[in-house]
Amino acid sequence: xxxxxxxxxxxxxxxxxxxxxxxxxxxxxxxxxxxxxxxxxxxxxxxxxxxxxxxxxxxxxxxxxxxxxxxxxxxxxxxxxxxxxxxxxxxxxxxxxxxxxxxxxxxxxxxxxxxxxxxxxxxxxxxxxxxxxxxxxxxxxxxxxxxxxxxxxxxxxxxxxxxxxxxxxxxxxxxxxxxxxxxxxxxxxxxxxxxxxxxxxxxxxxxxxxxxxxxxxxxxxxxxxxxxxxxxxxxxxxxxxxxxxxxxxxxxxxxxxxxxxxxxxxxxxxxxxxxxxxxxxxxxxxxxxxxxxxxxxxxxxxxxxxxxxxxxxxxxxxxxxxxxxxxxxxxxxxxxxxxxxxxxxxxxxxxxxxxxxxxxxxxxxxxxxxxxxxxxxxxxxxxxxxxxxxxxxxxxxxxxxxxxxxxxxxxxxxxxxxxxxxxxxxxxxxxxxxxxxxxxxxxxxxxxxxxxxxxxxxxxxxxxxxxxxxxxxxx
Numbered sequence: 297x298x299x300x301x302x303x304x305x306x307x308x309x310x311x312x313x314x315x316x317x318x319x320x321x322x323x324x325x326x327x328x329x330x331x332x333x334x335x336x337x338x339x340x341x342x343x344x345x346x347x348x349x350x351x352x353x354x355x356x357x358x359x360x361x362x363x364x365x366x367x368x369x370x371x372x373x374x375x376x377x378x379x380x381x382x383x384x385x386x387x388x389x390x391x392x393x394x395x396x397x398x399x400x401x402x403x404x405x406x407x408x409x410x411x412x413x414x415x416x417x418x419x420x421x422x423x424x425x426x427x428x429x430x431x432x433x434x435x436x437x438x439x440x441x442x443x444x445x446x447x448x449x450x451x452x453x454x455x456x457x458x459x460x461x462x463x464x465x466x467x468x469x470x471x472x473x474x475x476x477x478x479x480x481x482x483x484x485x486x487x488x489x490x491x492x493x494x495x496x497x498x499x500x501x502x503x504x505x506x507x508x509x510x511x512x513x514x515x516x517x518x519x520x521x522x523x524x525x526x527x528x529x530x531x532x533x534x535x536x537x538x539x540x541x542x543x544x545x546x547x548x549x550x551x552x553x554x555x556x557x558x559x560x561x562x563x564x565x566x567x568x569x570x571x572x573x574x575x576x577x578x579x580x581x582x583x584x585x586x587x588x589x590x591x592x593x594x595x596x597x598x599x600x601x602x603x604x605x606x607x608x609x610x611x612x613x614x615x616x617x618x619x620x621x622x623x624x625x626x627x628x629x630x631x632x633x634x635x636x637x638x639x640x641x642x643x644x645x646x647x648x649x650x651x652x653x654x655x656x657x658x659x660x661x662x663x664x665x666x667x668x669x670x671x672x673x674x675x676x677x678x679x680x681x682x683x684x685x686x687x688x689x690x691x692x693x694x695x696x697x698x699x700x701x702x703x704x705x706x707x708x709x710x711x712x713x714x715x716x717x718x719x720x721x722x723x724x725x726x727x728x729x730x731x732x733x734x735x736x737x738x739x740x741x742x743x744x745x746x747x748x749x750x751x752x753x754x755x756x757x758x759x760x761x762x763x764x765x766x767x768x769x770x771x
Contacts, residue, residue, distance in 0.1 A: 307724050307740060308632040312380050315636050315679075316372035319643035324369030325349040326647045327693075342692045347651040350644050369644040376642065384635030385628070390587045391448060391727065395627040396620045397591045398452045401598035403619020404612055408605040409556035410565045411456055417558045419463045426464040426534075427527055433460070434478035434526065438519050441482030444577050445491040445683070447728050448587075450479045452623070454735040466530045467540040469746050472736040473526060476729070477721060477747070481522045481754065483683070484717020485515040490580070492683040492713050499687060500695040500705040507706050507770055514761050518754055525750045541742045565604045572597045625734040630727030633681065637725075640679055650676065654693050658701070665701045666766045667759055669694060669708060673715020674755075681726045683716050706770045707762070714758040721747050 327342035353368040360374045372380070385392065405411050422429040440446040453475045461471030486493040488505050497504055533540045556562075576593040579585040585593075602612040640646040653672045657665045673690065680686040691712060698708040720726045722744060733743055764770075 305629070305632060308629070308635070308730070309381065311724060312632075312635045312639060313377060315639045316377040316380065319371040319639065319645055320354065322643075322645040323349060323648050324352045324644035325651060326644050327651070342647070342650075344693050344696050347647060349648075370642075372639050372643055376639070380635040380639050381632055383638050384633070385631030387638060388630045388634040388727065391630050392627045394448060394587045394591050395451060395623050395630065395731065398449070398594050399619040399621075399623030399627075400616035401594045401601075401619070402452045402456075403615040403617070403622070404598045404601050404607070405565070405569070406619065407611065407615035408562070408565065408601055408607060410562045410601065410605070412459070413556045413558040413562045414566055416463075416556075419460065426466075426530070429460075429464065430474065430526060430530065431523055433457075433474050434523055435519065437475050437478035438482030438485075438515070438522075441479040442485055442487045442489060442515050443482075444580065445483060445486070445489040446479055447483055449590075450475050451728060451731050451735065454732050455622070458736060464530075465534045465537075467533050467537075467542050468545065468736050469540070469542055469738055469743065470526070470530050470533065472732055472738060473746070476732045477522060477526070477750070478519075480717065480721050480728075481518050482515065483720070484714055484754075484758075485511070485518040486713045486717065487511045487515055489683075489713070492687060492716055493709065495683075495687040496691045496709040496712050497706075499691040500709055502705055502709065507710070510710075510761075510765070510770060514757075517757055517761075521753050521757060522750065525753065529746070541745050542738060545737060545739075561605055565601045568600045568604065569597050572600065622735075625731070627731070629730040629734060633725045633727040633730060636678075637680060646679060649679070650690060650693065654697055657697060662702055663763060663766050666703055666707055666711060666762050669698075669711035670715050670755075670758060670762055673712050674719040675715075677716050677719045678723045678725055681720060681723065686716050687712060703766060704770050707765045710765055710770065711762060714755075714762070718751060718754050718758065721751055 325347055327344075328346035329342055350369045351367075353363065353365040353370050355363050357363045358370055358373050362370065362373050362375050364370050402411070419429075437446075437450065440450075454472055457475045458468050458471035460474065461468060483489060483492070487508065488494065493511070494504055497506060537543055572593060576585070576590055579589065579593070583589075598612075598616065601607075607615070637646070653668075653676070657668045657672070660668060673686070676686060676690065691709070694708040694712060695705045698705050720729060722729070724730060724740065730740075733740060
């Protein structure tokens with residue numbers, strides 16, 4: 297009997313409900329926190345060895361309405377559960393509106409015919425060399441995730457890569473995986489990722505971008521495993537379309553598309569957009585840009601594209617609105633996912649889970665503890681899918697814990713980057729994953745059928761490299 301997973305909004309609402317109920321049973325507690333300057337940015341981090349339990353106030357009134365009491369934690373009430381998703385929307389507002397703005401920009405690019413014209417021109421040259429096309433595209437996405445920490449930026453590319461997959465006779469899972477899986481694997485196999493490895497190394501007191509050789513080798517191995525898995529799946533689908541996990545969905549896709557001819561205006565638009573995008577990536581590193589500034593860069597991209605194409609103002613406006621409309625599910629799902637963290641932080645049970653895990657790791661052998669760190673970070677990622685947020689919460693604990701266990705702090709950082717990254721490909725609280733699935737029209741359970749075997753392989757590679765890090769004393 298096949299289990300049918302509900303719609304993403306229903307699924308995430310169920311997760312929020314389970315977490316809300318658990319706040320009545322899981323003890324509350326918290327670490328002290330301090331604000332420190334890390335990589336030029338102020339970050340609020342936990343202070344090691346400061347965990348204290350907090351008495352929990354349970355009351356009949358607290359079942360329905362919030363019933364706060366000074367110096368005590370309150371489990372989530374019905375009122376708190378119902379307001380968790382709106383509060384998650386507010387907490388994730390910067391990402392949500394970032395997605396909407398990018399959607400509007402891509403609406404302009406789509407309306408000008410730039411995207412379909414360029415894709416058609418590329419595919420005409422590589423149509424019969426789909427394997428090389430796959431390798432090149434996935435390496436580009438993987439490098440972007442590994443070096444620049446690109447994640448949300450890939451979401452609007454999903455519909456574009458669905459077209460690529462269709463043109464090479466693959467399915468929509470293949471199209472989504474070309475961009476999402478490649479980027480996520482690169483994000484996990486971080487080399488200079490500013491949002492994970494750089495923050496974690498800064499907190500751990502390590503030189504930025506240290507252990508680079510080890511990380512590059514790990515990145516190459518992870519990408520090799522991922523590309524081979526993709527090519528095998530793609531070959532199976534091309535040989536027998538019924539072997540696709542979404543064969544019944546792809547059967548409804550209209551293949552009769554007449555792409556526009558590539559013109560000089562399209563070429564100029566692409567060149568200008570690439571230049572602006574490169575500038576955005578540089579500004580993230582050099583000027584500390586974050587989502588508002590990045591969104592402004594994309595707005596400039598849309599203005600330039602409309603001007604080069606001589607698109608009338610009203611037509612450009614309608615294209616922006618249409619592009620934003622197509623991003624509605626993708627954007628809102630981020631807020632639903634953030635609601636899980638909101639519930640756990642309000643009830644003060646998140647720190648309890650972290651403290652409990654660190655206590656267990658102290659009592660086991662080095663190698664087991666190192667692998668335990670990997671499992672712990674991967675599990676915690678369900679509740680804190682933000683890489684930088686997870687680093688700020690866990691690394692102040694994991695770095696000194698590594699000292700106690702006789703492990704290097706670099707090993708603790710490696711456990712964090714792997715645990716934080718790979719599980720993003722399956723956890724329903726990952727806003728990027730669920731947004732991408734919504735855009736691709738891929739049901740969550742179908743995605744799990746495709747992704748779980750690959751995730752198992754990637755975690756095995758991570759576990760092997762974790763053991764190597766322990767044996768060689770990775771510095």
